[in-house]
Amino acid sequence: MNNFAKIIERQRGNIKFAYVQNDEIDYLKLFDQFLAEEGHHQLLDPSDKIERYTYLINHNQTKFIFKIDGGVEHRLERRIIAKLTGDFYFNLIRKLAKISLDKCDIAYELYLVAFDEKTKRHYMIFNFIEGRSLAWDEMKDYGEQIKHCVEKLHHYNLVSNDIHGGNFILTPDGKIKAIDLTNSGFIWLTKANDAIELQERFNIKIEVPFLAMAIKKFTHGFKRLSRKLRGKEN
Template sequence: MIYKTKTKDFVVYVKDNDAFFKGIFNDFLQYRLNILKVFRSIEDTKVVLIDTPRGKYVLKVFAPKDKKFERVAKSFVKGDYYYTLLKQTDRVISEGLRFPNDFYLLAERKIFNYASLFVMIIEYVEGVELGDLDELNDDVRAEIADKMQQLHQHNMISGDPHKGNFILSADGIRIIDLSGKTPNANRKAKDRIDMERHLGIENELKDLGYYSVVYKKRMRLKIKRIKQRLKLSK
């Protein structure tokens, strides 16, 4: 269950109201984190591995700089993406799925429904990224296909099922960096299409969502070709 609190100028959502993760967030505000590794450090995104009394966690700080007006509009129309992701992750794990990486805390600096800064504490999954393997064997592909199917049955999507978002752990395949978008038929179909493209896992379900995605892709390609021809004819 997700609980909402306030800390300074942040709205904070915490899984199970766990004081431990609130403490980590306060350490972040006080610059007291023990950083073990920097995974990513660019202008708008910082992702680090931190050490705590309970072990390692991933801390992500996201401060979007571009498309501000578009983000403001989306925050009112589509809602809070990361809060939705937090709730969806909590829901599927409570329903028995153990392979998505857990999401423990989300802190947002908000004005009404628009957030300008996000701080997240996420489970760190020990193991090997699929991208670091020489090849994927049939057993690994079958396990990925099975777990992605379970994820879709529980109404959640990966949103980007490439090798970097699957970890081969001691407990089998874990799926990380999931999506908080609405898990409609088109997005589930896109997951399957991308699994075929990135992982060599054949898409065996060709439903209305699949044909909708394929049709839209073909239309975009046709429009792109027409634009290119118009440019060449000038």
């Protein structure tokens, strides 16, 4: 795990960058190298969403994940929240760097974020986590580790907001790490989604603010009632 000391932010033409300072790896150079070779790397989990791709790249016998996200948010409320809270990925790299500095090994590491103001594409470079995702019925078996992982994420104002086995990796040495995190919007409220999903799906209990839990339980109940009345839920 990297001991992040500094995140460098800079502008180069139309592209804004935030990347981890590392004496051994020049992530900006790695970014340029990938763009020059785009299309010659292994494509992972092709998304059904437009302009969203994930690649596996190898650099000096080290594996990295390179992600391209060209999705544009059209929902007005999400765009307003983004204006208020800042860019999702640039906030994410700062929070994950803080986790790494604290030597809290609970999630993936994000080394570079780039945003092309002309094409509206985001680019990210992550570490590759060796291991496998958890099966649904394994979530309870690793309940204590998952509870610890989610509680620590909440401490750093990060959430999963989609609790299932595919979003947790079991490493070869038996550690649980979270992937596919959320850090935008009203995090204090979204934490309650994690708590509700953990409780209802896997009987794992975590503490979140009372008001957030009350609001989310009400909205979840209202959605279920609405679906039932429309004949969309058994």
